[in-house]
Amino acid sequence: MTDGFDFSPGAQVPLSGAAGQTAATYALAAAAYRDDEVARIKEADNEWHQSEVKPPRPWAKIFRPLLGEAYSRAVIDRMLGAGRKPLIQSFGLEPQVVVEHCLAAHRIRRERDNWLTAVTVLCGVLFLPGFLVWLLVFTLRTTMSRREDKRAGLLATLVLVAVGALAVLFLIRLPFHGFWGWYARAAVVMPVVGWFWARQICERTARDLRGRWESLVSGGAVGAKIPEAVPGNPGDAAEQVRKELARLSAEQRSNSVFYAGPKGILGMGTRWGSWQLAEDLVSAEPGKDFHPFRSWDVITAIQGGLAMLERTPINTGGFTKPSITHWIVTPIGEKAKEVSRPSGTDVEAYTIRTHAIQDICNKQQFGSGDRHYLGVQWTLWDGHLVITMLITVTVLHETLRIEVTGHALGPLNPLFNEKPAAKEKEVQKPFRFWETRKVKLPLVDTDEVVRLAARAPLTWYPPLLNWLGGSLTLPEPFGLRHAWADQPWRHRFMADDALRAATPVLRVVHAAALRTLRENGVDVEKFGTRSSILSGNVQDVIPKKADVYDA
Structure with a gap:
């Protein structure tokens, strides 16, 4: 099977901490x-993409996963799994960094689970017999304590106390003697000893995970250690991880995107504005034809003008350097x-070659098939806002x-x-019962220790664990950025940035285009x-649902 790009031999270490990492990248990485609770991911879903x-x-x-466990496992399987479906580009962030942190979080939990498995076995x-009895008691206690009725929670605590009292009574007046007597005592005591041991392991890991979570959300550059992505020899499991990380980077650089109706162009956000300049081609000199030209000639001239957007006659800051790309848009349902x-031969490493882009620009303007757009894109607000203006000539x-159409992808949901x-x-308070005070709870409570210890032996076979405890399925078609992006219009400054970009782009x-037409002998009056009319209208631009046609 050919991958469309070459994998160089030898061990390679995926690099973290590159300059492209932003607040949006770290926010998604911190989720690992x-x-x-895993159900909180539903708070981040938008109207178009549902987890x-x-x-x-x-x-x-008792086998249920928490958010970080389910999220990291789902992202790894979806973005690195063998035979996975194609991904949508994540503009404004580096998906490889997010995947690396998911791998790192998974490795930390795997080390914890190895220790917990040893404790569970010993x-x-x-x-x-004693382990099953204690596990049943904790399961009943957890089920009852999660009910909204306060009496159920009190009853759950009483059940645990009663079982503890019976265990002590059982140790004092044991009905067995000899070896089985000592074994029965150990069956009652050792699961409790194992719980204390497991709690120390769980608390140490929880402090590590929480420290990484807080550091990433605060903007700190926490490195993701993933030795499993460094192959020792060709053919081992790490080689496959390295290949999938390289494939992920190649897909991120692809110039092929997909239009999904009201969802807009996946990864770029919905289309909020559209402006058309359409007139007949008439020669500037009566009785004489104008010079023939192609759509690509106009697009090339526009591309040169867009490259000058960051320049301004007044030293006021202005535009940052934009990314200018020729996009091939494929329609999907x-x-x-x-x-x-x-x-095919026109595609290299998921990127369509220039000559194929030029053919699409000049020929595929009516009927079925892909379409060509020239895009100018800004990534702002540390990756939380992606503004894209697309230009097409027909x-x-x-x-x-x-x-000219405007697309805006807003910030990640505040959950992240x-x-x-x-x-x-x-x-x-005991005496002033009308007043309250805050009491610190342990970082890992009793139920959490039991949950982790019960899950640990099954983490080696995820399908069974997912069948028992449930799992997280990511929204499709999946891309890290657009799956959990909000609209930018609720943020005043983000909305201003998107609207302000439209006027200068349209005028450039x-x-x-007029300069190119004039050079080829076309009457541009x-x-x-028409350009002057549009230039006036765009000054009062407001965002609309341009992809929702009220027909």
């Missing part, structure tokens, strides 16, 4: 270290669950149409910017009049 949280079996809630499996990237019969909160609760496009 979170320890809240699916598969609940645990009713009798196996203190649980070898003393299975609004409810499509996967995409298919182009392949010629049908004697009419030249230049269309949350810092780890201290675990505490409010309780009533029109100026470059009507084009100029």
Whole structure:
């Protein structure tokens, strides 16, 4: 099977901490270290992309994953798994860094689970009768304490106390003697000893994970150590991880994108504005034809003008350096669950070659097929805002149409910017019962230790663990950036940035196009009049749902 790009031999270390890492990258990476409930990911879903949280079996809630566990596992499987579907580009961040942190978080938890498995075997499996009894008691206690009825929580605590009292009574007045008597005592005591041992392991790991979570959200450059991505010899498992990371980077650089109806261009956000300049092509000299030209000639002139956007006659800052790219847009269904990237001799490493782009620009302007757009893109607000202006030129019969459309991808959902909160609760003061005070809770409580210890032996076979405890399914077609992006219009300054970019881009496009037409002997009087009208209208631009046609 050919991958479309060459994999160089030898061990390679994926690099973290590159200059392109931004706040949006770190926010998504921090989710791999979170320890809240997995159902919270639903808070980050937008109207177009919905995650699916598969609940645990009713009798196996003790095997349920938390958000960081489910998120890191889902991202690794979706972005590095063998035979995975194509991904959508994540503009404004580096998906490889996010995946590396998911791998790092998974490795930290795997080391913890190895220790917990050893503890479970020594203190649980070898003393299975007592281990099963204690596990049943904790499962019942967890199930009852999660009910909204306060009496159920009190009853759960009483059950645990009663079982503890019975265990002590059992140790004092044991009905067995000899070897089985000592084994019965150990079966009661050793699971409790194992719980204390497991709690120390869990607390150490929880402090490490929470420290990484807080550091990333705060903007700190925490390195992701992933030795499993450094192959020792060709053919080992790390070689496959390295190849998939290289494939991920190649897809991120691809110039092929997908239009999904009202969802807009996946990865760029919905289309919020559209301006068309369309007039007949008439020679400037009566009785004489104008010089023939192609759409690509106009696009090339526009590209040169866009490259000058960062220059200004007044020293006021102005535009940052934009990214200018020739995009090939492929239409897909609004409810499509996967995409298919182009392949063949015209594609190298998921990137369509220039000559193929030029052919599409000049020929595929009507009917089925891909379309060409010239895009100018800014990544602002540390990656939380991506502004894209797309330009396309078409010629049908004697009419030249230049269309400029605005796309904006807003910030990540605030869920990903949350810092780890201290675990505490409010309780009533013993004497001043009308007042409350905050009490710090342990970082890892009793139920969490039991949950982690029960899950640990099954982490070596994820399908069974997912079947028992549930899992997280990412929205498709999947891309890290657009899956959890909000609209920018609720943020005043972000909305201003998106709207302000439209006017100068539109004027540069029109100026470059008119210059090209004038050089080829085309009468530009009507084009100029129409351009002036559009230039006036765009000053009062407001965002609209341009991809929703009220027909």
